[in-house]
Amino acid sequence: MSTIVLLLITGLGLGALYFLVASGLSLIYGLMGVLNFAHGSFLTLGAFAGWEVARRLGADSWGIFGLALVVGAAVGAAFAALTELLLVRRLYERHIEQVLVTVGLALATVALFEGTWGSDPEFIEGPAWLRSTTDVAGAPIPNDRFLAIGAAVLVLVGIVLFLRYTRFGLIIRAGVENRAMVTALGIDVRKAFTLVFAVGGAAAGLGGVLASQYFGYVSPHLGAHLLIFAFIVTVIGGLGSLTGAAVAAVLVAVLQQFANYYWGVGDLVVVLLLALVLLVRPSGLLGRSA
Amino acid sequence: MTEPILRVRNLRATVAGQQVVEDVTFDVPATGVTAVLGRNGVGKTSTLKALLGLYDRTGEVTLAGERIDRLSTDRIVRRGVGYVPEDREVFAGLTVAENLRLAERDASPRRELVADLFPDLVKRSAQRAGTLSGGQQQMVSLARALLNDNRLLLVDEPTKGLAPKIVTEVATALAEAAASAPVLLVEQNLEVISRLATTVVVIDAGRVVHTGDAAELLDDPDRIQRLLGVHTSENAA
Ligand SMILES: Nc1ncnc2c1ncn2[C@@H]1O[C@H](COP(=O)(O)OP(=O)(O)O)[C@@H](O)[C@H]1O
Ligand SMILES: [Mg+2]
Numbered sequence: 001m002s003t004i005v006l007l008l009i010t011g012l013g014l015g016a017l018y019f020l021v022a023s024g025l026s027l028i029y030g031l032m033g034v035l036n037f038a039h040g041s042f043l044t045l046g047a048f049a050g051w052e053v054a055r056r057l058g059a060d061s062w063g064i065f066g067l068a069l070v071v072g073a074a075v076g077a078a079f080a081a082l083t084e085l086l087l088v089r090r091l092y093e094r095h096i097e098q099v100l101v102t103v104g105l106a107l108a109t110v111a112l113f114e115g116t117w118g119s120d121p122e123f124i125e126g127p128a129w130l131r132s133t134t135d136v137a138g139a140p141i142p143n144d145r146f147l148a149i150g151a152a153v154l155v156l157v158g159i160v161l162f163l164r165y166t167r168f169g170l171i172i173r174a175g176v177e178n179r180a181m182v183t184a185l186g187i188d189v190r191k192a193f194t195l196v197f198a199v200g201g202a203a204a205g206l207g208g209v210l211a212s213q214y215f216g217y218v219s220p221h222l223g224a225h226l227l228i229f230a231f232i233v234t235v236i237g238g239l240g241s242l243t244g245a246a247v248a249a250v251l252v253a254v255l256q257q258f259a260n261y262y263w264g265v266g267d268l269v270v271v272l273l274l275a276l277v278l279l280v281r282p283s284g285l286l287g288r289s290a
Numbered sequence: 291m292t293e294p295i296l297r298v299r300n301l302r303a304t305v306a307g308q309q310v311v312e313d314v315t316f317d318v319p320a321t322g323v324t325a326v327l328g329r330n331g332v333g334k335t336s337t338l339k340a341l342l343g344l345y346d347r348t349g350e351v352t353l354a355g356e357r358i359d360r361l362s363t364d365r366i367v368r369r370g371v372g373y374v375p376e377d378r379e380v381f382a383g384l385t386v387a388e389n390l391r392l393a394e395r396d397a398s399p400r401r402e403l404v405a406d407l408f409p410d411l412v413k414r415s416a417q418r419a420g421t422l423s424g425g426q427q428q429m430v431s432l433a434r435a436l437l438n439d440n441r442l443l444l445v446d447e448p449t450k451g452l453a454p455k456i457v458t459e460v461a462t463a464l465a466e467a468a469a470s471a472p473v474l475l476v477e478q479n480l481e482v483i484s485r486l487a488t489t490v491v492v493i494d495a496g497r498v499v500h501t502g503d504a505a506e507l508l509d510d511p512d513r514i515q516r517l518l519g520v521h522t523s524e525n526a527a
Contacts, residue, residue, distance in 0.1 A: 170392050174381045180344055181379045185434065186367035186395045 002139035007257045009136060013145030013214060015253030016152030020207030021223075021230035022237065022245040023159060024080070024200020030176040030240025031196050033095060034088055037102040039204055039230070040223025041109040042080050046072035046205025047212045047222055048117055051124055059125035069151075069209050076205020077198040084197035089190065106224065113220035121217035130213055144213040151210055155203050156246050163242070168195055176240050229256075232270055236277045238287020248285060293355070295320045295442050295472050296341075301349035301359075303340035310336035310345065312496030318442065322488035323468050325504060326476045329519055333496040334476045335376050338444050342366055342373060354441055368395060372435030376446040376476070378427045382420025386411050386430055389419050393434035404433045407463050425456035432463055443473045449482055461485055484508050492517045 021043060028036050050068035057064045083105065091097045125131075130147065133140035163169035171192045175182045182189050204223075211226060212218040233252050237244030252270055260266030277284065294317035303311035311333050318324045326334050340347040343363040351359040358366050367373065381389050390404070390411070405412050408429040414422065419430055428448055435443055448464065449457040461482050467473060468486065477483050483490070487504035500507070500517055507513060 167391075170384070170388055174384060174388075174392055177381050177383055178379060180363075181375065181381070182392070183363040184342060184344065184367060184373045184375065185393045186364050186438075187392070188362075188364045 002137060005137045005139040006141060007261055008254060009141045009145050011254030011257035012250060013148045015250040016148040017207055017211050017214060017226060018230050018233045018253055019152045019246050019249035020155060020203045021226050022233040022249055023242060024203050025230055025234045026240055026242060026245045027196050028200050031172055032193055034098050037099065038083055038105040040227030041106050042076045042201040042204040043208040043226060044113055044220060044223035045079050046076035047208030047218045049075040050209035051122065051212060051218045060127055062127050065127050069206055072209035073202040073206040077202035080201020081194050081198040084194045110220050110224065117220065119220060121219040123217045124212050126213050148210045148214055151206060159242060168192060172196060232274050236274060236284055238284025241286040244284055244286030292320050294318055295354055297352040299350040301340055301347060301351065303336055303345040303347040305345045310496065311340050314498055316491045316498050316501055318472055318474050319489055321472055323473045323475050323486040324489040324491060325483045325487035326474065326491050326493060327518055328493035332493050334493055335446055338446055338476065370441035372438060372440040372443045374431050374435050374445040374448055378431040380419040380427045380430045384419055385416055386419055387415040389430050390433055390437060393437055395438045399437040404437055407466060408433055425452050428452060428460055436467055440471045443467055443471050445473055446476045447478065449479050
């Protein structure tokens with residue numbers, strides 16, 4: 001029983017990290033049709049930014065950890081917004097070129113991160129509470145799991161409220177359905193593009209700081225690793241569907257944890273799940289068909 | 291004769307590498323309804339989309355004296371062009387109220403006018419547009435354009451697929467709209483055209499093959515037969 005609880009909550013924590021990456025991927029794809037392979041780099045840079053804050057100002061205080069989260073999110077948002085303005089925008093509607101440029105950016109930035117911070121993982125510290133555990137039904141749960149879950153829930157609620165109650169949110173929801181018609185109502189939809197990149201980058205940057213707590217280290221390859229699973233989550237959830245991404249993130253991560261623990265085949269099970277969904281429901285769990 | 295609101299010269303458009311508008315030249319007078327006629331697939335919709343910059347285009351398009359053929363779609367629309375697309379293109383996942391709110395460009399949108407024209411929409415403001423009937427969706431689509439003060443309305447087959455009673459309602463709304471702004475109207479229903487149109491432009495194979503007075507053309511069944519392949523005695527659709 002306690003093993004199951006541990007696997008479940010650890011899975012939820014991992015799912016939270018997947019969601020923080022997948023939410024941005026899904027919004028960006030939904031609105032602009034861009035598969036953003038540079039999204040992992042937003043996360044990695046956010047993670048290093050948070051790590052630098054902790055390293056310089058002291059790792060064990062909650063205040064500084066909070067600051068690290070904010071800086072990680074801000075750096076992720078800025079990096080993402082610049083990526084949209086300087087690279088993706090120029091390739092509007094040219095999807096192959098967009099993929100190439102984001103893949104190129106991902107490769108180049110990983111090399112840059114290695115040059116700056118070295119290619120070995122840097123072990124991180126944080127507030128003492130995050131390093132200890134809390135008992136849930138007899139299972140000792142590492143506290144960073146709760147933090148990741150809480151943060152992902154807040155991000156989900158925040159994005160949902162933003163989409164539902166702001167004018168930009170309205171433009172984004174309409175644009176996901178029919179971008180041409182949004183411009184035909186006199187709206188410059190490109191502003192929404194930059195904003196969606198920034199929001200996605202902020203979630204990824206925040207995810208970077210939390211992921212480094214979850215895994216216990218920060219490395220130039222942190223983002224690329226999570227990106228693979230976030231893409232799978234996005235496809236399973238349905239490209240462009242935020243709720244789909246949330247549901248699929250939990251499903252994929254929990255399944256992965258259980259399969260890893262009992263049979264050591266977590267990644268294989270995820271790929272099989274992906275294949276199954278593509279066969280049975282090619283548009284994803286909550287994706288729109290056509 | 292006053293200056294036309296829209297001057298179109300040698301408009302060509304391509305989509306997916308295919309030329310869909312060959313060479314279109316016509317004027318839209320500053321008042322009244324100009325009907326665009328032509329068989330299915332001759333390029334009427336593509337002409338409207340090219341005017342709006344939704345399709346890649348070349349040629350000269352002048353709105354109230356200003357060249358708009360290099361502007362982006364959103365800029366053209368903000369110059370005062372309302373667009374009611376073929377097949378309505380309402381945002382199915384958004385509510386009626388959200389569809390309308392999204393369309394509001396002006397500081398003081400004409401919400402009362404729209405509420406008067408389409409009282410049904412007020413009742414259904416919280417309903418998702420995707421769950422509306424075709425006629426109701428057409429009203430949302432028209433309302434989106436009529437909310438703003440436009441210098442020109444581009445309306446594409448607003449009565450397509452609608453029941454006769456709804457066709458009358460839509461025609462009434464269009465007549466009302468035409469009182470405040472000139473309309474370029476693609477329409478197949480000859481009764482609607484005879485009720486609304488003052489001028490006609492006939493397109494065939496991506497080119498203009500006839501322009502002139504609407505009543506004159508409607509009085510000439512042979513010519514209609516030749517240009518459009520329809521008989522006036524049958525209700526053309
Ligand atoms: N988005 C598109 N993709 C491919 N072909 C198109 C597209 N839009 C229009 N066409 C083609 O252009 C021609 C003119 O179409 P259209 O302008 O819709 O005609 P109409 O409105 O007069 O019925 C047709 O042959 C149609 O198949
Ligand atoms: Mg058409």
